[in-house]
Amino acid sequence: MTAATATRPTRATGPARRDARGRAGYALYLTGGTLAALLFLLPLVWAVLRSFMPDSLVTQAPSGHDFAHLTFANYSGLVKANDILHYTLNSLLVAIGTALLTAVIATMAGYGFARFRFRGSGIVFALVLVTMMIPFQALLTPLFLEMHSLGLTNSLAGLALFYTTFNLPFGVFVMRNTFLQIPWELSEAASVDGAGLARTLVSVLRPLILPGIATTVLYAFLFSWTEFVGALTFLTSNNLFTLPLALLNLEYGSVGQVNFGYLEAGAVIAMIPCVLLYLGLQRYYVRGLMSGVIKG
Amino acid sequence: MIGPDQALARPATAAPPGPRGAGGRRVRWWHLSMSRRRALTGMGLVAPSLVMVAVFVLFPLGFAVYISLTNWPLIGPYHFIGGQNYSLLIHDPQFIHSVLFTLLYTGIVTVPIFVLGYAMAVLVRSNRRGATFFRTAFFLPFIIGLATESFMLLLELQPDSGAADYVLSKIGLAHQSTAWTVNYGLALAAICVFVTWFASGLTMMLLMAGMQGIPTELYEAAEVDGGTWWQKEARITLPLLRPNIALALIISVIGSFLAFNQFYILTEGGPGTSTQPVVMWIYEEAFVQYHLGYATAGAIALVVVIAIISAAQFYLLRDSSSRAVR
Numbered sequence: 035m036t037a038a039t040a041t042r043p044t045r046a047t048g049p050a051r052r053d054a055r056g057r058a059g060y061a062l063y064l065t066g067g068t069l070a071a072l073l074f075l076l077p078l079v080w081a082v083l084r085s086f087m088p089d090s091l092v093t094q095a096p097s098g099h100d101f102a103h104l105t106f107a108n109y110s111g112l113v114k115a116n117d118i119l120h121y122t123l124n125s126l127l128v129a130i131g132t133a134l135l136t137a138v139i140a141t142m143a144g145y146g147f148a149r150f151r152f153r154g155s156g157i158v159f160a161l162v163l164v165t166m167m168i169p170f171q172a173l174l175t176p177l178f179l180e181m182h183s184l185g186l187t188n189s190l191a192g193l194a195l196f197y198t199t200f201n202l203p204f205g206v207f208v209m210r211n212t213f214l215q216i217p218w219e220l221s222e223a224a225s226v227d228g229a230g231l232a233r234t235l236v237s238v239l240r241p242l243i244l245p246g247i248a249t250t251v252l253y254a255f256l257f258s259w260t261e262f263v264g265a266l267t268f269l270t271s272n273n274l275f276t277l278p279l280a281l282l283n284l285e286y287g288s289v290g291q292v293n294f295g296y297l298e299a300g301a302v303i304a305m306i307p308c309v310l311l312y313l314g315l316q317r318y319y320v321r322g323l324m325s326g327v328i329k330g
Numbered sequence: 331m332i333g334p335d336q337a338l339a340r341p342a343t344a345a346p347p348g349p350r351g352a353g354g355r356r357v358r359w360w361h362l363s364m365s366r367r368r369a370l371t372g373m374g375l376v377a378p379s380l381v382m383v384a385v386f387v388l389f390p391l392g393f394a395v396y397i398s399l400t401n402w403p404l405i406g407p408y409h410f411i412g413g414q415n416y417s418l419l420i421h422d423p424q425f426i427h428s429v430l431f432t433l434l435y436t437g438i439v440t441v442p443i444f445v446l447g448y449a450m451a452v453l454v455r456s457n458r459r460g461a462t463f464f465r466t467a468f469f470l471p472f473i474i475g476l477a478t479e480s481f482m483l484l485l486e487l488q489p490d491s492g493a494a495d496y497v498l499s500k501i502g503l504a505h506q507s508t509a510w511t512v513n514y515g516l517a518l519a520a521i522c523v524f525v526t527w528f529a530s531g532l533t534m535m536l537l538m539a540g541m542q543g544i545p546t547e548l549y550e551a552a553e554v555d556g557g558t559w560w561q562k563e564a565r566i567t568l569p570l571l572r573p574n575i576a577l578a579l580i581i582s583v584i585g586s587f588l589a590f591n592q593f594y595i596l597t598e599g600g601p602g603t604s605t606q607p608v609v610m611w612i613y614e615e616a617f618v619q620y621h622l623g624y625a626t627a628g629a630i631a632l633v634v635v636i637a638i639i640s641a642a643q644f645y646l647l648r649d650s651s652s653r654a655v656r
Contacts, residue, residue, distance in 0.1 A: 073527075
């Protein structure tokens with residue numbers, strides 16, 4: 035979508051002089067863009083390098099010697115002493131659970147809103163969308179009391195349900211638009227052939243709704259992977275902590291000096307899935323941004 | 331899935347007998363009219379999302395109003411105290427401070443996020459080679475998330491070992507042992523720079539989407555008339571971009587209003603409670619002080635403010651898009 039429409043009219047290749055000016059302009063563009071890109075990427079690259087520095091170097095001022103002693107010590111120490119793999123697994127479980135549940139519920143709702151007329155459909159759709167305007171940060175107290183009495187606090191499943199709800203408005207909106215873009219005849223043809231609802235969705239419409247589902251899954255995963263304030267409120271036992279809470283433990287929980295090498299390595303672990311997912315599924319992410327509804 | 335769902339897509343008139351045989355439930359389902367069956371199926375499909383929203387948003391919202399009218403402690407009995415929490419709230423110096431601090435922080439970061447985001451959108455909106463790479467690079471900090479990056483930044487803000495002191499002392503702007511996170515002004519400055527770095531990519535994406543939607547014919551016509559780059563930007567791009575600008579600004583403002591992660595991780599609200607934004611005030615009051623009723627009154631105030639901003643968003647977007655059509 036982004037690649038298809040250009041803002042600038044492509045300059046007609048005119049006389050050689052204009053061509054040279056265009057080339058100089060392009061060189062300037064590349065230089066400026068690269069410098070700006072470095073401003074955004076270097077801090078991240080630096081953090082990755084830091085995570086490979088031994089503790090003795092991490093706590094000193096950066097210097098040229100830093101790169102001569104790179105080591106996996108922070109990572110192995112983090113695995114052994116802080117069981118970081120366990121917390122990573124917790125984060126993964128919550129994020130994958132949230133992504134799948136959001137995808138299923140949003141796909142159903144999107145199909146329902148796009149293809150079926152029923153009384154109150156508009157009101158229900160408005161109710162789901164209104165959720166987008168209500169910051170969950172402001173509902174922490176009633177949610178805590180409610181989820182506590184339902185046995186959903188201090189539970190990864192409870193946290194995933196909470197995340198799912200606040201990802202639903204976006205997901206439902208994206209999936210409804212996805213279904214609206216599919217020609218009516220296609221799902222009707224499937225139903226004439228005697229395909230049931232589930233089969234229509236899975237075998238006939240699947241290729242057409244897959245981009246929408248990918249967008250929904252991607253947003254839900256990225257949202258829940260390192261969400262902080264909700265996890266901080268709803269999880270209290272150490273063995274259920276997700277990655278950001280485990281990192282917070284490294285920061286405040288340790289007696290005396292913070293082990294910055296470990297903290298840096300843990301942050302890099304938290305960063306990796308986001309980078310990979312985004313680089314791999316970038317067009318689905320952009321699709322979501324263009325859908326007109328973005329989480330505040 | 332259950333019967334209604336399986337049957338939904340069958341045509342109304344010539345309903346063939348279901349291949350899976352007709353159970354008692356199925357027969358009754360077939361006796362319903364087609365439109366009725368479709369309506370029921372639609373309701374069934376949207377029911378799970380409605381239940382989720384009702385349980386985790388609508389009920390808590392109503393419950394929050396109720397809690398805010400009580401002196402709810404975490405454990406033990408509570409009493410209905412009417413609007414007392416609210417009248418305490420507007421005289422509570424700590425709450426007022428957190429509101430003012432949040433406003434100050436929002437006021438500071440909104441402008442650089444927007445200006446930088448706009449400049450980057452101009453840079454990446456074309457299809458020149460390299461634009462995709464730049465776009466990815468500028469947006470990456472937003473994807474990785476504030477919490478993760480706050481943990482990374484913590485080390486770099488330490489005196490003597492952090493990269494911030496190292497770089498700034500090389501160019502003579504700070505002392506090598508400046509402790510950024512324990513000083514109100516320095517912490518606020520550092521976090522503002524950090525958040526600008528984090529969030530300007532989102533503004534860029536939102537503005538770029540709008541810029542790419544402007545018909546190229548308009549620019550071509552302006553070029554024929556000898557318009558300069560600045561004229562085209564000011565007379566064509568800016569006016570047509572109004573809805574996107576409104577959206578980008580409002581998303582940015584709401585995000586700043588709800589700031590929590592970066593302050594909790596980097597300063598813990600300190601020194602003292604000087605860098606405590608509203609969401610952290612709510613969190614501390616509720617889950618550290620156990621004043622749930624009081625904290626929730628503050629939360630309701632936040633909901634109202636966000637609702638007003640969101641309503642303004644809808645108003646601005648609708649207004650400007652209808653103007654753009656004319």
